[in-house]
Amino acid sequence: MANTLLIKNIGILQTPVGSFSHKGEKQGENVKMKDAALFIESGIIKEICENGKLPADAEKAETIIDAEGKLVTPGLVEGHTHLVFGGYRQNEIPMKLKGAGYLDILNAGGGILDTVRHTRQATFEELYDKSFDFLDEMMALGVTTCEAKSGYGLDMKNEMKMLQVVKALDENHPMDMVATFMGAHAVPEEYKDRADDYIELLCREVLPEVQKQGLAEFADVFCEDSVFDVSQSRKYLECAKDCGFGLKIHADEIEEIGGSQLAGEIGAISAEHLIAIGERGMASMAKAGTTAMLLPATSFYLGKDFAPARRMIELGIPVATASDFNPGSCPSLNLQFVMNLGYLKYKMTPEEVLTAVTINPACAIGRGDRVGTLEVGKQADAVIWDAPDMEMLCYRFGSNLAMQVIKKGILV
Ligand SMILES: N=CN[C@@H](CCC(=O)O)C(=O)O
């Protein structure tokens, strides 16, 4: 048998089940198999056994991994990053410590606009090498699929450059990549005070070109006070929908200006941040089935509140959690830390936390049919943790507990 792998002696194999996003009570439904084994052929899961049984073809396995009685889960799915960027922004910290807000820095020409200047200056190769290293780091932490947004180019040439980097990473790095076009991340300096004109440019020229070149599956917008208002965001997302993109929206991060309501109304697959969301926004998302992509490490890093995850689960909104890795509001790509925060700050159960970093983000980036659970027929992306159970994984923090990461049936 070709390319076969047996993972045996698994203490607990824990996974959500199904290729759909899990909401309400289902958010916390995981299957737990004790004393389990997993048989993989050509990157696909062929058989899962529990209670000490071994798969039928166990003896034919070319490679055998002994999980030493540890926890095994699906590979983590990172549903929200700004992975590709020039420069860093450590210079902002003293300003923040003196009280400058995130939007104050942006409105003074810093923040995202500072990263835009550095990203425009960077070559394709520089951005590619830097992002490649980030992906290595992420994978070592247990992530096997990663979404990445453009949005630091803010013109045709540089947005394309960013998306080409994501495409090349997908081709050359073991990580599976999903690209999101985020031309509406900020108003570029050359369009200062002309946000409407910039949205017009994105709709007329850039969105259709990205679609034509097949460089992104989703489109995203930063709907926020003093960035893009609800009507500008609606226009951009409607154009994106007409072009065939799935829709995402950074909504109600700092001010509740109606972004989450728009998310539901327009049928967005996910809305991001949602720190300041209110009941109307949550009702709109629940009705539409929009996933809440919550970013607790950003709340931590900006010193903001934590989004009302428990209320969302109660209302039947599927909750996913992601790192938001970016050079400003969250310079960490550690999804294990996000799991700690999901447990401690969102007060999600360990089972809900696992769903929030596997099947729910997988569905929110259009990969729920392939990854996000450990089931026969699915891609064999798995992590063996240096932990006996999810409780330990949610409790320990600051260490990397991923012992072995398996991507498409290969130990990476
Ligand atoms: N809030 C908007 N965009 C990013 C931050 C980008 C940056 O600060 O560079 C986010 O999702 O947190």
Ligand SMILES: [Zn+2]
């Ligand atoms: Zn973001």
